[in-house]
Amino acid sequence: MLASLTGGRVEGDGEIELSGFGKIEEAGSGCVTFIANPKYAHFIHTTNASAVLVNEDFQVEGEIKPVLIRVKDAYSALAELLTAFESMKQRPRGIEQPAYISEGIEVPEDAYIGAFAYIGKNVRLGKGVLIYPQSYIGEGVEIGEGTVIRAGVRIYEGCRIGKGCIIHSGAVIGADGFGFAPKGEIYEKIPQIGNVIIEDDVEVGANTCIDRATFGHTIVGKGTKLDNLLQVAHNVEIGSNNVFAAQTGIAGSTKIGNSNRVGGQCGFAGHISVGDNNEFGAQSGIPNSVGSGKRLIGYPAIDARQFAKNQVYIRHLDQLFRK
Numbered sequence: 001m002l003a004s005l006t007g008g009r010v011e012g013d014g015e016i017e018l019s020g021f022g023k024i025e026e027a028g029s030g031c032v033t034f035i036a037n038p039k040y041a042h043f044i045h046t047t048n049a050s051a052v053l054v055n056e057d058f059q060v061e062g063e064i065k066p067v068l069i070r071v072k073d074a075y076s077a078l079a080e081l082l083t084a085f086e087s088m089k090q091r092p093r094g095i096e097q098p099a100y101i102s103e104g105i106e107v108p109e110d111a112y113i114g115a116f117a118y119i120g121k122n123v124r125l126g127k128g129v130l131i132y133p134q135s136y137i138g139e140g141v142e143i144g145e146g147t148v149i150r151a152g153v154r155i156y157e158g159c160r161i162g163k164g165c166i167i168h169s170g171a172v173i174g175a176d177g178f179g180f181a182p183k184g185e186i187y188e189k190i191p192q193i194g195n196v197i198i199e200d201d202v203e204v205g206a207n208t209c210i211d212r213a214t215f216g217h218t219i220v221g222k223g224t225k226l227d228n229l230l231q232v233a234h235n236v237e238i239g240s241n242n243v244f245a246a247q248t249g250i251a252g253s254t255k256i257g258n259s260n261r262v263g264g265q266c267g268f269a270g271h272i273s274v275g276d277n278n279e280f281g282a283q284s285g286i287p288n289s290v291g292s293g294k295r296l297i298g299y300p301a302i303d304a305r306q307f308a309k310n311q312v313y314i315r316h317l318d319q320l321f322r323k
Contacts, residue, residue, distance in 0.1 A: 003069050005084060006077040012067030016050050024049060036075040053077050156212060162200035170207040177211040177234020177252060190214060192234060
């Protein structure tokens with residue numbers, strides 16, 4: 001059955017029973033594990049796992065204990081299996097008490113609202129929505145079908161969350177953008193009257209903050225994944241299928257395209273534009289607009305190959321100076 005789920009080819013006993021998953025260096029009997037990175041290949045001779053997902057071109061020397069399941073991409077196959085395994089778990093249903101639900105709110109029969117959750121006026125909930133305990137859903141919020149709101153999330157008024165999203169604990173969606181106008185020796189607050197739109201299949205990590213627009217929308221596009229502890233400022237527009245690692249900050253009104261891959265602790269200046277299919281190394285600073293198809297790292301971010309050359313020169317600065 002496992003091989004059929006992944007479209008894989010079995011080498012060994014195809015009738016063994018499997019009961020769980022494990023890391024290849026720690027997995028025991030009955031576990032399935034995987035090898036996607038060649039540096040872990042040597043564990044194939046020492047692992048106690050019963051089955052191992054490997055790529056089709058994986059080479060084995062000598063005898064091994066586990067059954068091999070050869071697939072096109074071991075990491076993707078593992079993701080499929082874990083998704084199937086997760087879907088077998090029983091999902092919570094119904095309304096726990098105490099929870100506050102404003103009058104007139106239609107809660108779908110297959111939805112879940114946990115204890116101490118707050119559902120404001122004119123909120124619209126899609127089928128199968130899960131809202132875990134102590135979450136705040138402000139007035140006029142829309143949450144699409146199958147979306148999961150984990151415990152302690154705060155979604156401010158007027159924000160829209162698409163279908164199939166996951167918002168992790170501590171995330172704040174729709175807090176005021178950082179807008180202040182200098183007035184003499186003080187700063188006067190500029191009301192933030194826009195909202196946040198999160199499209200379908202977006203995942204927002206724990207304690208990530210996405211600020212509402214001054215006016216208009218702050219947008220996170222379909223399929224984009226935000227790690228923990230990100231800051232997305234007001235009026236930022238992020239396209240589809242991007243991935244952002246932890247502690248990245250995006251300043252106001254910046255526009256980011258599709259399918260970008262952003263390392264941890266990157267910083268994007270405000271009012272710039274970024275194209276598609278770029279890679280930004282960890283801790284990169286991006287002060288200016290960027291096109292498409294770039295590999296950048298450093299502060300200010302430069303071409304990754306040039307950065308690597310510069311690092312070699314820096315290591316020899318002392319010798320060069322003395323010379």
